[in-house]
Amino acid sequence: MASEQDIYEEHVLDHYEDPYHRGPLNGATHAHEADNPLCGDQIHIDLKLTPDGKVVDAWFDGEGCVISQASASMLVETIEGKTLEELQQFSAQNMLALFGPKLTPNRQKCCLLSWRVLQSAIHSPLNPSDDELGGPSFSGPSLGEES
Amino acid sequence: MPTLTHCRDDFPILQRSVADGIPLAFLDNAASTQRPQSVINAITDCYERYYANVHRGIHTLSEESTTRYEKSRTSLARFVNAEHDHEIIYTAGATAAINTVARSWGNENVTANDTILLTIAEHHANIVPWQQLAASVGCRIEFLPLQDDFNIETDAVRSALERFQPKMFAFTAASNVLGTTFPVTEWTRLAHEHGSTVLIDAAQSAPHQVMDVQAWNADFVVFSGHKVCGPNGIGVLYGKEKLLEAMPPFLGGGGMIRRVTTDGFEPAELPDKFEAGTPPIVEAIALESAVEYVTAIGLDEIEKHEQRLATHADTGLRQIEGLRMIGPETRDRNGIVSFVLNHAHSHDVAHALDASGIAVRAGHHCTMPLHRALGTSATTRASFYFYNTMDEADRLIAAVAEVQKKFAPTGRKRQPRSSG
Numbered sequence: 001m002a003s004e005q006d007i008y009e010e011h012v013l014d015h016y017e018d019p020y021h022r023g024p025l026n027g028a029t030h031a032h033e034a035d036n037p038l039c040g041d042q043i044h045i046d047l048k049l050t051p052d053g054k055v056v057d058a059w060f061d062g063e064g065c066v067i068s069q070a071s072a073s074m075l076v077e078t079i080e081g082k083t084l085e086e087l088q089q090f091s092a093q094n095m096l097a098l099f100g101p102k103l104t105p106n107r108q109k110c111c112l113l114s115w116r117v118l119q120s121a122i123h124s125p126l127n128p129s130d131d132e133l134g135g136p137s138f139s140g141p142s143l144g145e146e147s
Numbered sequence: 148m149p150t151l152t153h154c155r156d157d158f159p160i161l162q163r164s165v166a167d168g169i170p171l172a173f174l175d176n177a178a179s180t181q182r183p184q185s186v187i188n189a190i191t192d193c194y195e196r197y198y199a200n201v202h203r204g205i206h207t208l209s210e211e212s213t214t215r216y217e218k219s220r221t222s223l224a225r226f227v228n229a230e231h232d233h234e235i236i237y238t239a240g241a242t243a244a245i246n247t248v249a250r251s252w253g254n255e256n257v258t259a260n261d262t263i264l265l266t267i268a269e270h271h272a273n274i275v276p277w278q279q280l281a282a283s284v285g286c287r288i289e290f291l292p293l294q295d296d297f298n299i300e301t302d303a304v305r306s307a308l309e310r311f312q313p314k315m316f317a318f319t320a321a322s323n324v325l326g327t328t329f330p331v332t333e334w335t336r337l338a339h340e341h342g343s344t345v346l347i348d349a350a351q352s353a354p355h356q357v358m359d360v361q362a363w364n365a366d367f368v369v370f371s372g373h374k375v376c377g378p379n380g381i382g383v384l385y386g387k388e389k390l391l392e393a394m395p396p397f398l399g400g401g402g403m404i405r406r407v408t409t410d411g412f413e414p415a416e417l418p419d420k421f422e423a424g425t426p427p428i429v430e431a432i433a434l435e436s437a438v439e440y441v442t443a444i445g446l447d448e449i450e451k452h453e454q455r456l457a458t459h460a461d462t463g464l465r466q467i468e469g470l471r472m473i474g475p476e477t478r479d480r481n482g483i484v485s486f487v488l489n490h491a492h493s494h495d496v497a498h499a500l501d502a503s504g505i506a507v508r509a510g511h512h513c514t515m516p517l518h519r520a521l522g523t524s525a526t527t528r529a530s531f532y533f534y535n536t537m538d539e540a541d542r543l544i545a546a547v548a549e550v551q552k553k554f555a556p557t558g559r560k561r562q563p564r565s566s567g
């Protein structure tokens with residue numbers, strides 16, 4: 001059993017109380033949201049991507065436990081400036097490592113919610129004309145290599 | 148003040164400690180209770196001495212198992228005060244029992260023009276089977292809303308019955324979240340006056356309150372063994388003889404037939420008609436031990452003890468600033484106490500309480516429509532049983548106050564991420 005001190009480390013509580021980029025992003029190009037029906041955690045992510053697929057701005061909003069909200073804050077903080085290819089390569093394991101404290105399988109779901117939302121957001125353009133960044137077209141190798 | 152704490156010695160699992168040697172405070176009894184030694188012994192005794200399949204063998208063990216299995220049914224009929232033993236059908240649990248009624252009675256009696264009336268406080272087990280029925284026959288489902296005081300007035304029930312003229316009114320005798328209990332006999336009488344059949348979900352009342360299906364005059368009553376100190380994998384469907392006889396069998400297979408030919412089958416009599424396949428034999432025998440155990444303590448005593456604990460916890464928790472109690476303030480309630488904290492999500496509360504050795508449940512407790520109506524996605528629930536103590540209620544209050552403090556904003560500042 002993970003003891004209480006283990007998972008609510010200082011920097012986790014810092015992100016919970018003083019989150020990075022929490023709120024809506026004006027001029028977002030991509031967005032997605034999802035929830036974890038089991039516990040009700042919700043995360044929304046807004047992204048502003050350049051035409052060649054670089055994250056210039058990332059914001060989140062949501063509701064839920066410390067783990068789900070603090071990990072979302074850490075995630076949007078860490079992805080700014082990253083390319084789409086780098087985002088796609090950012091694995092669930094990377095996400096858990098970014099969070100830090102070791103989590104039991106049930107709490108890992110809380111931590112991975114924002115990661116799942118991000119992986120969908122990069123395929124979810126707000127303006128369909130931006131579609132060249134999303135969907136299957138960008139799973140090809142060319143875009144990643146360009147950036 | 149009488150206490151039931153001596154019962155704790157009967158429960159091996161309550162002797163264990165968790166989290167660095169702290170004694171376990173098990174306050175998740177609405178999800179499932181623990182078992183006394185007598186129930187555990189009944190299980191091993193059966194497997195060690197006389198286990199065999201029932202209703203099949205002409206050998207000693209099968210005869211003995213069959214006798215014990217049917218003796219259990221007689222005891223359960225007495226436990227709920229059924230008129231006939233064969234009105235007790237063993238199922239896999241409350242969920243399986245409601246599904247049996249929704250499929251068998253529902254398919255036979257409900258058409259596209261009919262309405263099923265439920266309350267918004269129902270467990271998913273008493274919603275989804277009716278939604279499945281609606282998907283197949285096209286009937287409507289209406290939900291009685293909750294009032295601000297977490298109750299449903301009988302007047303609201305009466306007007307809903309008048310307005311919707313439901314074919315079936317299915318409701319819980321006691322909410323698994325709110326601690327609210329409903330006046331079962333009165334609602335059943337009203338429903339019958341309006342021509343509705345009644346199913347009562349007694350999953351949260353059977354373990355805590357005396358049950359009398361004849362006084363209730365209910366048509367169907369369901370509950371699960373594992374919430375009343377019994378084994379899991381078994382539950383009871385009580386149905387009035389006339390209704391059960393008119394219903395087609397739900398599951399088909401061995402045991403539920405009188406005869407089978409290549410052209411078809413002839414169903415067996417009650418109760419076998421609804422017990423296809425090898426039934427939960429050991430579970431039934433152990434369930435008899437469980438209801439004997441709680442009956443010996445006395446359900447009236449159990450109910451009073453739990454109310455004392457829940458009232459104490461409720462009063463103490465309400466003192467915590469920023470805590471919203473999800474349940475009625477009146478004492479007309481059961482041993483369930485649910486709440487939300489403004490500073491901490493229920494998941495974090497349950498996690499932190501676990502570190503203090505206190506087991507509670509966090510989430511929606513299989514009542515998503517209720518939580519939506521309450522405007523929250525998750526609550527923390529402490530649920531008491533007769534083996535819980537005042538000391539455990541005090542530990543709960545103190546630990547929740549501690550959690551609320553721990554997660555209160557303190558002006559923390561995030562360290563800018565070190566690059567590279």
Ligand SMILES: Cc1ncc(COP(=O)(O)O)c(C=O)c1O
Nearest residue numbers: 240241242270272323350351371
């Ligand atoms: C009110 C109520 N109804 C039905 C059920 C379902 O019981 P089971 O899961 O044992 O079938 C529960 C269990 O949580 C319950 O609390």
